Amino acid sequence: MDAKVIERLIQDFIYEFGHAKLAENIDPIFTVTLFHSGYEVDDPNFVKRALMLRDATDAVCDVWVNDLVSGLDPGFAREDVKA
Numbered sequence: 001m002d003a004k005v006i007e008r009l010i011q012d013f014i015y016e017f018g019h020a021k022l023a024e025n026i027d028p029i030f031t032v033t034l035f036h037s038g039y040e041v042d043d044p045n046f047v048k049r050a051l052m053l054r055d056a057t058d059a060v061c062d063v064w065v066n067d068l069v070s071g072l073d074p075g076f077a078r079e080d081v082k083a
Helices: 003-025 044-072 074-082
Strands: none
Touching (some): 003 044
C-alpha cells in the first residue's frame, strides 16, 4: 500500500471516530437514523422518505464532525477537503 492510500485511510478513520464521538456525547443521530417499528418498511414511499431524511441529516451531522476534526487539526481538515 502506498503512502497516499494509507493517509486517506487514516483520514477516513478519524472522520468516522468523529461521528462516533458526537454520537456518544450528543445524540445517536450522528451515526444512525432510527425509525419506530410500526412503520411499513416495505412501502416504497417510506424507503424514499427515509433515504431523503438520511441524506438531510448526514449533511447537517457532517458539518459538526468537520468542525470537531478541524478543531483537532486544521491542517488535517484541509487535506480531507482536497481528497
